[in-house]
Amino acid sequence: MFSKILIANRGEIAVRIIRACREMGISTVAVYSGADEEALHASMADQSICIGGNAASKSYLNQNNIISAALATGAQAIHPGYGFLAENADFAELCKAHNIVFIGPTANVISKLGDKEQARQIMNKAGVPIVPGSGIAATPKEAAEAAAKIGYPLLVKARAGGGGRGIRLVQDASQLEKAFVSATEEAKGAFGDGSVYLEKYLTQVKHVEIQLLADEKGNVVSLGERECSIQRGNQKLLEESPSPAMTSQLREAMTEAAVKAAKAAKYTSVGTVEFLLDGNGNFYFMEMNTRLQVEHPVTENVTGIDIVKWQIRIADGVVLDFAQKDIEIEGASIECRINALGCGEVQFLHLPGGPGVRFDTALYQGYDVPPYYDSLLGKLIVQGKTREEAIRKMTAALSELVIDGVPNNIEEQIATVGDPVFRSGNYYTNFKPTFF
Numbered sequence: 001m002f003s004k005i006l007i008a009n010r011g012e013i014a015v016r017i018i019r020a021c022r023e024m025g026i027s028t029v030a031v032y033s034g035a036d037e038e039a040l041h042a043s044m045a046d047q048s049i050c051i052g053g054n055a056a057s058k059s060y061l062n063q064n065n066i067i068s069a070a071l072a073t074g075a076q077a078i079h080p081g082y083g084f085l086a087e088n089a090d091f092a093e094l095c096k097a098h099n100i101v102f103i104g105p106t107a108n109v110i111s112k113l114g115d116k117e118q119a120r121q122i123m124n125k126a127g128v129p130i131v132p133g134s135g136i137a138a139t140p141k142e143a144a145e146a147a148a149k150i151g152y153p154l155l156v157k158a159r160a161g162g163g164g165r166g167i168r169l170v171q172d173a174s175q176l177e178k179a180f181v182s183a184t185e186e187a188k189g190a191f192g193d194g195s196v197y198l199e200k201y202l203t204q205v206k207h208v209e210i211q212l213l214a215d216e217k218g219n220v221v222s223l224g225e226r227e228c229s230i231q232r233g234n235q236k237l238l239e240e241s242p243s244p245a246m247t248s249q250l251r252e253a254m255t256e257a258a259v260k261a262a263k264a265a266k267y268t269s270v271g272t273v274e275f276l277l278d279g280n281g282n283f284y285f286m287e288m289n290t291r292l293q294v295e296h297p298v299t300e301n302v303t304g305i306d307i308v309k310w311q312i313r314i315a316d317g318v319v320l321d322f323a324q325k326d327i328e329i330e331g332a333s334i335e336c337r338i339n340a341l342g343c344g345e346v347q348f349l350h351l352p353g354g355p356g357v358r359f360d361t362a363l364y365q366g367y368d369v370p371p372y373y374d375s376l377l378g379k380l381i382v383q384g385k386t387r388e389e390a391i392r393k394m395t396a397a398l399s400e401l402v403i404d405g406v407p408n409n410i411e412e413q414i415a416t417v418g419d420p421v422f423r424s425g426n427y428y429t430n431f432k433p434t435f436f
Helices: 011-024 041-043 063-073 089-097 105-113 116-126 140-150 173-191 248-264 296-303 307-315 385-400 411-418 420-424
Strands: 003-005 027-033 047-052 077-079 133-137 155-157 167-170 196-200 205-214 219-230 234-240 269-278 284-288 332-339 348-350 357-361 376-385 402-405
Touching: 003 011, 003 140, 003 219, 011 027, 011 041, 011 307, 011 357, 027 041, 027 307, 047 063, 063 105, 077 307, 089 105, 089 173, 105 116, 105 348, 105 357, 116 133, 116 248, 116 284, 133 140, 140 173, 140 196, 167 173, 167 376, 173 196, 205 248, 205 307, 219 248, 234 296, 234 411, 248 269, 248 284, 269 296, 269 307, 296 307, 296 332, 307 402, 332 385, 332 411, 376 385, 385 411
Parallel strands: 003 027, 003 077, 027 047
Antiparallel strands: 133 196, 155 167, 155 196, 205 219, 205 269, 219 234, 234 332, 269 284, 332 376, 348 402, 357 376
């Protein structure tokens, strides 16, 4: 097993990885930017090293500085967390060139699945259902020709990246050219690749994803599904497992499709296959995330499997010691993402507690939230014997959580879990709480 791992990330996910490594007896190296000198992850790790200025481009996205830090500290592997370099094929290749293990899939697999249009082709060939769409549209004219075949409404989607960037909804032909140009420019600025394709826009759908573990021997195990339909601007806000829409037959079918997807891509490591699910039980491949997901804790709660630890073990060549028949989904878990709506100093912090309540965060009282990075302050996660119990527990935990000094979305999350439509489980990606 690795003796030292460098965590190429910050915030709550860096803290989460450091804790997993401690339990495994692995020494850790934290990297931090100028703005994060007082960050929790920098003080928790066994070693810490500054890798650049405040901006992510000068620090957490600075591949050469991160590699230099790993070499200087003797780290054998790099865990990228999520975001930043987690799905960067060039960085995975750079790690390999310096004999450092990248804790994730191979550069080739990241590249193939990160290209959403190529991923669609792989899934289509493997027999995984995909949303009707086009190949890459190089010009507005090509996009218009493809749109005429697909039909409106549709989405213009960036080939690269994620996080909702480079995506535009087009209701009719009059909106297409503006959406095409806008999506292309945003994708080029965010990912360095302005290529886009078109995809049929499905309404009244749920966003359901299957969590996978895949080792180097070709074993692929599903850890069940997560419902991620509560979103704002294509960014997830609340996730739960199991999905209230799930039946045993549907779970079996989606699991089979997700495992097919992983095997078709020759996937190893932790990965997530995302599907759109309509009201008739039809599901369609959307994309495969080649990294640890923000929402992984809800799956850990209902399966009892530590996903971060297994991601590290798989990277070190360890074979899964359980099979699909060993996986049981027990109880229900919900995660609410607590996001900053501005910056400021945490003047008072009170965290909820009790059985089945967890808050993954890097906040502490007196911490000054910087303006340079992702808005995530923490993840409030609860577990109950039933979905109803988990909802009650989440309502109580949200009401107890206090983060003074930093504007946040706690009130919106309280409104969400209290909404009758959410409580019914019959909600879709267009859901908004009615009384917020």
